[in-house]
Amino acid sequence: MKKKRSGRWTILYTVIIAMIFLFGIAFIILKSPIYDEKFSDKNKIAVIPIRGTIASENGDGNFFSGGTIGSMSIVEFIEQASKDKNVKGIILNINSPGGTVVASKDIAQAVKGVDKPVVALIREVGASGAYWVASAADYIVADPLSVTGSIGVIGSYLEFSELFSKYGVKYQDIKTGEYKDLASPFKSLSDSEKKLLIGKLDIIHDYFAEDVSRNRGKDLSKYANGLFYLGTEAKDIGLVDELGGKDEAIAAVKRLAGIEEYELVLYQKQVTIFDLLNKLTHNFGFSIGEGFGSQVLAKDDFEIKL
Numbered sequence: 001m002k003k004k005r006s007g008r009w010t011i012l013y014t015v016i017i018a019m020i021f022l023f024g025i026a027f028i029i030l031k032s033p034i035y036d037e038k039f040s041d042k043n044k045i046a047v048i049p050i051r052g053t054i055a056s057e058n059g060d061g062n063f064f065s066g067g068t069i070g071s072m073s074i075v076e077f078i079e080q081a082s083k084d085k086n087v088k089g090i091i092l093n094i095n096s097p098g099g100t101v102v103a104s105k106d107i108a109q110a111v112k113g114v115d116k117p118v119v120a121l122i123r124e125v126g127a128s129g130a131y132w133v134a135s136a137a138d139y140i141v142a143d144p145l146s147v148t149g150s151i152g153v154i155g156s157y158l159e160f161s162e163l164f165s166k167y168g169v170k171y172q173d174i175k176t177g178e179y180k181d182l183a184s185p186f187k188s189l190s191d192s193e194k195k196l197l198i199g200k201l202d203i204i205h206d207y208f209a210e211d212v213s214r215n216r217g218k219d220l221s222k223y224a225n226g227l228f229y230l231g232t233e234a235k236d237i238g239l240v241d242e243l244g245g246k247d248e249a250i251a252a253v254k255r256l257a258g259i260e261e262y263e264l265v266l267y268q269k270q271v272t273i274f275d276l277l278n279k280l281t282h283n284f285g286f287s288i289g290e291g292f293g294s295q296v297l298a299k300d301d302f303e304i305k306l
Contacts, residue, residue, distance in 0.1 A: 054099025152226025
């Protein structure tokens with residue numbers, strides 16, 4: 001009987017400690033500054049983080065990762081900062097390898113629509129679609145060892161036809177339209193299918209490269225080869241304007257906006273305790289067990305990314 005009671009108390013203590021831990025994390029997150037209409041009337045510099053893979057909507061990822069960053073949220077923050085008369089300039093704090101085509105284009109378009117100075121700060125990675133976003137800013141500051149550029153397009157999917165053949169599994173396609181099962185993971189691409197897909201990627205690539213060149217005011221087509229460049233290299237070839245970090249980005253905004261006094265305002269999604277608890281309880285058990293198999297099964301369609 002005593003052993004049963006002891007076991008119950010152990011479980012209760014464990015639950016209490018876990019709850020204290022969760023509320024502690026929630027407190028730290030909720031303490032982070034967010035966009036608030038009630039800030040003072042001082043000159044503001046809006047800081048908008050762009051972290052993680054760019055997609056149309058935010059993704060959960062797991063507890064320890066940021067998942068994806070939704071273009072709709074970023075565009076909304078850009079528009080809010082643009083309309084706030086006290087915001088004199090915007091810093092895009094970028095740490096992203098890029099993402100989907102339309103989502104990256106949407107953010108870049110929103111940046112170009114701002115009528116006040118926008119400075120892109122590339123801390124570690126501002127590549128591909130994220131560089132497209134940065135190129136739309138008025139000025140780009142990058143860490144000397146950051147990764148930039150990578151102006152190119154990739155389309156990828158996993159293909160299992162040889163594995164199926166090894167185990168005697170046959171793929172039967174019943175379709176109307178010659179290309180209805182284009183990029184199916186269950187069969188190899190024919191030469192004509194490869195040519196067709198490359199043609200689609202070429203169209204996206206040309207649009208991407210031409211828009212980056214327009215944004216930067218110079219022909220960057222020779223660097224639109226998919227290669228990434230370190231910050232120091234990017235500065236030499238004109239992909240970025242200055243090497244540095246947060247201080248240099250702030251100085252650039254002050255110079256372009258013609259202000260001296262300012263306060264930084266961080267625009268980001270507010271995380272509630274309910275969001276945090278839901279994410280922890282929903283994802284933690286799965287994240288422990290996920291592995292290579294989940295990655296294989298999660299990507300069974302043709303994906304185009306910048």
